[in-house]
Amino acid sequence: MLEQSIRAKLIDIVGASWFKDDMEALVSYSYDATPMQQALPDGVIFPSSTQQVSGILKIANEHRIPIVGRGAGSNLCAGTVPLEGGLVMVMNRMNKLLEIDADNLTATFQTGLNTKQFHLEVEKLGLFYPPDPSSMIISTLGGNIMECAGGLRGLKYGTTKDYVIGLEAVLPNGEIIRTGGKLYKDVAGYDLTKLLVGSEGTLAIVTEATVKLIPAPKYKKTMVAMYKDIYAAARSVSAIVGNRIIPATLEFLDNATIRVVEGFNKIGLPIEMEAILLIEQDGLDESVVEKDIIEIVRICKEQGAVEVKMAADAAEAEKLMLARRSALSTCARIRPTTILEDATVPRSKIAEMVIAINEIAKKYNVQICTFGHAGDGNLHPTCTTDARDADEIHRVEMAFEEIFEAAIDLGGTITGEHGVGVMKAPYLEWKVGAAGIELMKGIKQAFDPNNIMNPGKIFAKQSRKRVVIDHGSR
Amino acid sequence: MLEQSIRAKLIDIVGASWFKDDMEALVSYSYDATPMQQALPDGVIFPSSTQQVSGILKIANEHRIPIVGRGAGSNLCAGTVPLEGGLVMVMNRMNKLLEIDADNLTATFQTGLNTKQFHLEVEKLGLFYPPDPSSMIISTLGGNIMECAGGLRGLKYGTTKDYVIGLEAVLPNGEIIRTGGKLYKDVAGYDLTKLLVGSEGTLAIVTEATVKLIPAPKYKKTMVAMYKDIYAAARSVSAIVGNRIIPATLEFLDNATIRVVEGFNKIGLPIEMEAILLIEQDGLDESVVEKDIIEIVRICKEQGAVEVKMAADAAEAEKLMLARRSALSTCARIRPTTILEDATVPRSKIAEMVIAINEIAKKYNVQICTFGHAGDGNLHPTCTTDARDADEIHRVEMAFEEIFEAAIDLGGTITGEHGVGVMKAPYLEWKVGAAGIELMKGIKQAFDPNNIMNPGKIFAKQSRKRVVIDHGSR
Known part of the structure; x- marks a missing residue:
């Protein structure tokens, strides 16, 4: 529990209705979409402005209170579980779409904005913001930025990092910084924008962002390629790209997934297949999309697809993509x-x-x-x-x-x-090495010397020892 | 001058012919492409392997000897002038193209590789590495990475940062780290790859890099739009993009530049015009490129272009682009x-x-x-x-x-x-603020606690005070 005097100061900033520490609130914000991870915070706070975020952080920093920034809590790495207690700072009230600038092809928003809602607003103008994490119906853009969300369109269009070009962020000491801008080129010092993207709430609270938009593709074709041999499916993936075609989406489902998804969705997926590829190509020109799809069909068959089926229309295509997006939630029903x-x-x-x-x-x-x-x-x-x-x-x-x-x-x-x-903190050293972790800790120290920002995330108390296992012919 | 014992150790690493401290060598590496900036180093060293770089850095770190990494020295910010003496480390011997991986659409090379040579190798395979700084005929990819080089194709294709996905780098203490990999998605900790890109040699020496490649566009059209009114030219730029067309190149030359370039190149640029736009569209499909160009012509005329001229053929297009790329060198002749x-x-x-x-x-x-x-x-x-x-x-x-x-x-x-x-260090605070500079200094400290890596760059001894000037109606 927070001291009464601190509690009073926080309420003074956001108002009594936007600070909660009743048990219902604490339990509600004790977990996220990650299984088996739960910890109670000491309070939950809902700021409505960057100034409020700054005020809250100043208090937290002074009293060494952990701060866990949170969007929709749809992440899968326990990134928003308040492991060491403290305050969960819920960003949902800061959800304004501030501007879509069609001349500069940028959008600027508060980070509590819902991803899907943003997509819809952008698409109304014939523009496109590609990152499409499967959680996008509930996720916030701030959460996407903090985790560097990817999605189905990553291969062709990149991930969140490739679109964020400017940020407003509040440092743990309450200072407000601005990085980047509506600028496609900016090399003024180290790239703090890209460093903050994917920093998982451990460096600062990001309150506003400017992202690049691109012209929306006008045509889209969707198809399914079916395989009795998992290697043939995998070879098709390499061969498509090797033939210099970059599909918008190139999804893989193995037999176990096909069975589960079909079991619940009944959309006619072939449960006897070892694997399917769900492929989508999009573009500004119909004939180009058509040409790519014909070529993809040829390659899939050449590599051993048993059958290739085109989606008859947009509705069937949408159904297929929804089935893929539902893979996690259907698995969860078993x-x-x-x-x-x-x-x-x-x-x-x-x-x-x-x-x-x-x-x-x-x-x-x-x-x-x-x-x-x-x-x-x-x-x-x-x-x-x-x-x-x-x-x-x-x-x-x-x-x-x-x-x-x-x-x-x-x-x-x-x-x-x-x-x-x-979830993956104990394994980070396997990827980045001890020297990489030391550098990251140094960066963390530069931003957050008192370690109040989402403590316990990214950096494990103890790294897992790696047992070298002989994977044989792999 | 370096102490004899240190000199001996360095020669021990690279061999006597690859360490130089005669006056000719010191003067040769005392400057780069930036005017009016010169400082003598204490020695020039040419490593041939990552291990040698590591050995050199260990010695430099122990004895607090400044290290200035250098590719071709074609930068324009005095980034490779050895302001505080020490060693200039020339990377040109480490110039191997290690791999072009057509399945994963990546290339891996040592950073001393020449940019243009790399372009040619990649293009032989129908692939494309877009960053094209005007210095690319002489520049190295390592230099491009350290400065985050852009170029003419930045609008459509992005800059160096958008392509580098993996690095091998040597820290000042001699430790060798690897970041990223042949991975289009990787969120294992803070993004050290993007942080190193554009770090101007102040954090580490980058010895190897892996970059994304994309399928090469097959068709290209080049045109010139001519304006008596500079505003009409600028409006055309906004209007083209506002109409959801992203040209591969969209270059602006004002009257002064047109006169200088035409004076030396005699290729028929209209010296009576206030501005010209040099526009190129490329793509995988001829009809799409054609359609875009027709639309661009329409927009330019609508916005007030006096005349629009298509390049008759590839040779004329190349001549126009070369003229643009020569703008700096022709200005330099006046x-x-x-x-x-x-x-x-x-x-x-x-x-x-x-x-x-x-x-x-x-x-x-x-x-x-x-x-x-x-x-x-x-x-x-x-x-x-x-x-x-x-x-x-x-x-x-x-x-x-x-x-x-x-x-x-x-x-x-x-x-x-x-x-x-x-050159711009005294002004960095204007862009990133005092808090931004403090964060950057903290990052620098995490990598390079003894400040041996390219000291005096990025961070000014003194920031310029900003005199607020009234720019009137702007």
């Missing part, structure tokens, strides 16, 4: 606990990674569905399990540890778009 | 000293910025040609002057100071693609 990871490898290593995941699942006797953004090597091995079964959970943990290791061995990373948070 | 800046503003503010530059030039009685990448707001006001005329040089400095100020007032920045170096 068993009480769903753990979704995002080991990422170079695109050419997808087949090897999927095979490794299946072997590891078998070895530890756990159920893993694998789906994900094959085009950018970003896979989501998803384990359906039961948090109440300690033995199984232990096996799940061992399996994921081995999956991270396999990803690293293939030149990949422990997280492609979900962030480190609590 | 008078003994040429100072080129790169104040950058939001695209919609180009007209205001050009007018401001012209007013400022008149006020201080100096000659300024303005050309640049209008599409991304990155202008290069270029002053032809004489370093021996102290009074004129003082006026030039005053003029540039006011130009920086005008850029900031218009929501712009002091440098779009040339870097801070020595």
Whole structure:
């Protein structure tokens, strides 16, 4: 619990209705979308302006109160669980779309703005903001920025980092900084904008952002390629890109995922297939999109697709994409606990990674569905399990540890778009090395000397020792 | 001069022929492409491997010897002038193209590789590495990475930062780190890759890099739009992009630049025009490129272009682009000293910025040609002057100071693609604020606690006080 005097000061800033520390509020903000991670904060606060954020941070910094910034809490790395108590700062009231500047192709907004709502506003003007995390219906742009959210369109269009060009942020000492601007080129000192994107709330609270927009593609074609052989699917991914075609979306679903998704959605996915690729191409010109799709069909068949089916119309295409986006939530219906990871490898290593995941699942006797953004090597091995079964959970943990290791061995990373948070902190050293962690700690120190910003995230108290396992022919 | 024992250790690492401290060598590496900036180093060293770089840095760190990494020295911010003496480390021997990976659309190279040579190798495979600084015929990719080089294709394709996805770098203490990888998505901790890009040699020596490649555009059309009214040219820039067309190149040349370039190149540029736009569109499909060009012509005329001329063929197009790329070198032939800046503003503010530059030039009685990448707001006001005329040089400095100020007032920045170096260090605070500078110094401290990496760059001993000037109706 916070001291009464601090409590009074906070209420003085936001008003009595925007500071809560009743048990209902504390429990509501004790967890996020990550399973098995929960911790009670000491209070929840809802600022309505950058000035209020600044005032709150000054108090928190003075009294060494942890600050956990939070959008919709849809992250999957326990990034917004208040591990060390303190204040959860909910940004939802700061949700104004401040400007869409069609001359400069930029938009500026407060970071509590909902992602999907922003997409719709932008698209009304014939413009396009590509990052589309699967959580976009509920997520906030601030959350997307803090985790550097990716999504289905990453291969062709990049991720959040590629679009954010300016920020307003409040430092732990309450100081307000502005980085970048409506500028496509800006090399005035170190790039604080890109450093803050993906910093998971550990450096500053981002209150406003300016992003690049691009002209909206006008045409879109969607198709499904079906495979009896997982390698043939993976080879198709490499071959498409190797043929100099960059599809807007290039999603992979393995047999386990197909069964689960079809079981709940009944949209006619082929449950007898080992894998399917869900492919979308878009563009400004119909004939170009058409040409690409014909070529993609040819390549998929050449690589061994058993069948290739075009979506008949926009409605069917939408249904297919929704099915893919629902993969996590449908998996979650099978068993009480769903753990979704995002080991990422170079695109050419997808087949090897999927095979490794299946072997590891078998070895530890756990159920893993694998789906994900094959085009950018970003896979989501998803384990359906039961948090109440300690033995199984232990096996799940061992399996994921081995999956991270396999990803690293293939030149990949422990997280492609979900962030480190609590979940992957013990493994960060495997990717970035002890020297990399030391540099990151130094950067953290420069921003947040009192370690009040989302403490316990990114940096683990203890790194996991890496047990080198022989992955055989992989 | 270095102590004999240190000298011996350095020679021990690289061999006697690759360490030089005769006066000829010291003078050769005392300056770069920046006018009026010169300082002698204590030695020049040419490592041939990452291990050698590591060994050299360990010695330098132990003895607090400044290290100035250098590619071709073509930068324009005095970024490679050894202001505080020490060692210039020339990276040209580490110039291997290690791999072009067509499956993953990446290339990996040692940083001493020449930019143009790399372009040619990549283009042989139907692939494309867009960053094209005007110095690319001589520049190295390492230099491009350290300055975050842009170029003519920035608007459509982005700058160096948008392509670098992995680095091998040597820290001042000799430790070798690897960041990123062949990964389009990677959020394992803070983004050290993007932080190192544009860090101007002040954090680490980058020895290897992995960059994204994209499919090469197959068709290209080039045109010139001519204007009697500078505002009409600027309006055309906004209108083209406002009509959702992103040209590959959208270059602006003012009357002064047209006269100079035409005077030396005799390619038929219209010297009576107030401004021209040099526009190029490229793409994978001929009909799309054609359609865009027709639309661009329409827009330029609508906005007041007096004449629009298509390049008859590839040879004429190449001649036009070469003329543009030669703007700096032709300006340099008029008078003994040429100072080129790169104040950058939001695209919609180009007209205001050009007018401001012209007013400022008149006020201080100096000659300024303005050309640049209008599409991304990155202008290069270029002053032809004489370093021996102290009074004129003082006026030039005053003029540039006011130009920086005008850029900031218009929501712009002091440098779009040339870097801070020595030249803009006193003005960095105007853009990033005192708090921004403190954060950057903290980051510097985390990487380089002994301040041996390119000391005196980015951070000024003293920031310039900002005199607020009334720019009237602007």
